[in-house]
Structure formats: C-alpha cells, structure tokens
Amino acid sequence: MTGHTQRGQCAKRLSILEAAAEVFCNQGFAGASIDEIAAAACVSRQTIYNHYREKETLFVAVVEDVMNRANAMLFSMLSTFPDNADNLEDDLTAFVVRLNRNCICNHDGKFLRKLVQMEGERYPHLFESWRQHGPGKLTTALSALFARLAHKGALVIDDFDVAARQFVALGNADLQMTVLFGGMPTDGELEKAARNAVRTFLKAYGRPGPEKASPQPQLATVSG
C-alpha cells in the first residue's frame, strides 16, 4: 500500500457497512453479532476488526455513513423546490411524494428512525447531528419556501416554522403505521397521502382569494 490506499478495501468497507446496517437495524446494537455481520458481508471477522477497532466503532461508522447518504439525498431534494406559485397544489404534492419515498419511508429513513429510538440516548452527539442535518434542515428550508410563497401572496401564514412542521406532519399522517412497522407504501398510497396532506395544508394556509386553491370544494377526498 503506497499512499492512497483505497480500492480493494473500498469494496470490502462498503460491503461491511451495508451488512452491518442491515443487522444493526434488525437486531439492535446489543443483539447484533459481529459474526452475523461478517457472514452477511461475505467477509471474515478479522477483516471487520481490521477496519474498525471494536463493535462500537463499527456502529458509529455505520450510523455516520447512513446519515451522510440521507443528508445528501435530502439536500438534492431541497434543491427541487417549487418556486413559482402556479400549480402550487400539484407541485407541493409531488414534493411530498418524493420526500416520503426518498427520505422518510426508504431504507435509510427507517434505519435512522429505529436507531434514534433505540440508541439515541447512548449517543446524544451523533443524533443531535442527525437532528440538525435532517429534520432541522428540512423544516428550515420549508419555512423559507413558505415565507417566499407568502410574500408572493400565494399563502397566508402567521408562523412559518410552525407551518413547516405541520406540513411535514401532515405529509406523514396517513403513513404513520406503514412507516412505524418499516413497510414501504405503494405508489398509490404515497400519492393519496400526499394529496390529502397538501389539500388540508392549503385549506388552512392557502390564499382564500379567487377560489382556486381547492378545485372541487365539496368533492369526496381520496380516502386512506
């Protein structure tokens, strides 16, 4: 190894991280065994100890890895905000669908939620970082978006932060159980959930003006 190391290592590393994420997620930190991780990664136990000093080191590395992926995904999502106020309902709906699919209900989202619940108190620094870069970034960005839209007159909002948190909460309202048990909703469920969420959000915060926010005022909602 003459300096820039990585290559054969890299494949093994990724294999280990992936397998460890799976096993930690299913068994928890205490329940996960290094041997099981090694087997799942098709790697010898010693190789794991070669890369990570001990079980805890591996665990922290796994969490950081998943967090990085999740953060990158969130960041790429936040750059696709709807910025003009035409088609606001459809744009927001599409955003919620993608947010739920790519950040909340996906593999990494499930992993982080489980881990925060299970080991959050044991690694406060790790999960404080998650909070800031995940939910924190999301609500901050949403808050800014809503401020822009309110400035344009497309929304009527008194507290942008509250509205942002409520937006996220509404986006998950119909998926709570699926999400809690780790399932992935179907495309249809994602679509329905997002539509219900945005419809209610706009009923509460949409401009009351030209009666355009909700096209069919009294039609039955797509039920969950």
Add this chain to the structure above:
Amino acid sequence: MTGHTQRGQCAKRLSILEAAAEVFCNQGFAGASIDEIAAAACVSRQTIYNHYREKETLFVAVVEDVMNRANAMLFSMLSTFPDNADNLEDDLTAFVVRLNRNCICNHDGKFLRKLVQMEGERYPHLFESWRQHGPGKLTTALSALFARLAHKGALVIDDFDVAARQFVALGNADLQMTVLFGGMPTDGELEKAARNAVRTFLKAYGRPGPEKASPQPQLATVSG
C-alpha cells in the same frame, strides 16, 4: 397457597414488571439482563424465573402490562370528548394537551413506541394488537366525533378518517423531536403545540361561517 394465591406475590410481580419495563426500554430486549432487572426490582433472580418461565415470557408480559395500562388510559380519555360545538377550539385544545400528556409523551407511550420500533417485527401479533387498541381506537373515536360535529355544522369535513389522522399528526407536529428522544415537554410546550395544532385544524376544517373560528385572524401564532 390456599386458593386465590395473590398478595405477597402481587407486590413482587408489579415490582418485577415495573423494573423490567424500565430496563427493556433502556437496553432493548437483547441488551437487558435478567440480573439487572432483578436488582432494579429488589428481587432475586430466581424469583423472576419463578413467575416467568424465561426472558421472553417476561418480555411479553411486560409489553402486555404496559399496553393494558395505556389502553385503559386512552379509554378514559375518549370518554371525555367535547360534545357540544361551543368553545370547540378550547375544548379540542384541552383534549390534545391531555392526549399528548397522558398517552403520547408519557412513560408508557415512550415505552410502546420504542418497543414497536425495536421488536415489532419479531412479535407481529403483539403489536398488531397494540395498533388496534391504541392508534386504531383513537382515530376511530376521533372520526366519529368529527362526524357528529360535522353533522351539527360545526365542522366541514369530506373524509372523517383522514381528518382524524391529520388531527393526531398535527397534535404532534411541534413535539416530534422531544417525543423522539423520550423527553417530556413542559406544560407550556404542550399548550402551545396543542393550540397551534387546533388552530390549523380549524382553519382547514372549521365552519367558515360567522368568522368565529379564529378569534384574531392575523395575529402572530404562539411559536414553537
């Protein structure tokens, strides 16, 4: 033992269940040790094996015990619904405060949430029962309440089930992080969160009629 057994046992049983709940919640099933539970319960290890055949038996008993308490609490809450439409905002707010304090953010709520996340896949029957008797009962009851209120003309709702889920989701929107990390919000936070939730809910579903739903249309919201 002359027939109806229980008495000295009962105290020990409760002590064991309480301690086990604490330890299981903090360490997870795999991480919890019988000795630690015994020590926390001020009981010898053999006594535990005397009441519960093995670790898993104890675990199931603990979950069922907590679920029963939580269900009883929820049931008592559901009987205190606001039923008349005057003071709807205040009544709903008070309900959300109590719901969050007594069912969502309290000890048992935290325990069940953690356990559902951690071990839900390993005990599907147990947690299906939780889902039905907990969140299921809650949204059903809320749905019925909203139907009554809509019938009276106090609310305008197209899909009662969706509205019920959204109501719960909004009630937690401002507390997500506190709840996730197992903390108990202060009274002030509970009050603010509930008020924000109900205000938004009524903006979306309140009768638009005599401009009474939101007393100060454009005043700043109590921010979270």
Add this chain to the structure above:
DNA sequence: GACGTTTTAGACAATGGCGTCTAATTTTAC
C-alpha cells in the same frame, strides 16, 4: 409454634459473543 409457600443467595454448567492471535492464502503495487 408448626407447616407449606415463597424468597433468597449463591454455586453451577452451558452457551455465545467479543476481541486477539497465528499461520496460510490471496490480492495489490511496482
């Protein structure tokens, strides 16, 4: 006070996981 039950402390074997070590083998770099 006597008897049956429950509890207790501790010893005990069995299991399984962690982390180390070694010697052989494979991969990589040059």
Add this chain to the structure above:
DNA sequence: GTAAAATTAGACGCCATTGTCTAAAACGTC
C-alpha cells in the same frame, strides 16, 4: 516476479448471560 499489504479460517481466552439447582431463610396462615 517479488514484496508488501490485506484477507481468511480457525483456534483461543475471557467474560457476561441464561436458566437450573440447592440449601437456608423469611413469610403467612392456622
């Protein structure tokens, strides 16, 4: 091709935990 580095399988010591067992103590009831 050769040397350095990485990987592997497996054995090993160590420790924690589970669940059993036993003999003594505490308890409750009559």
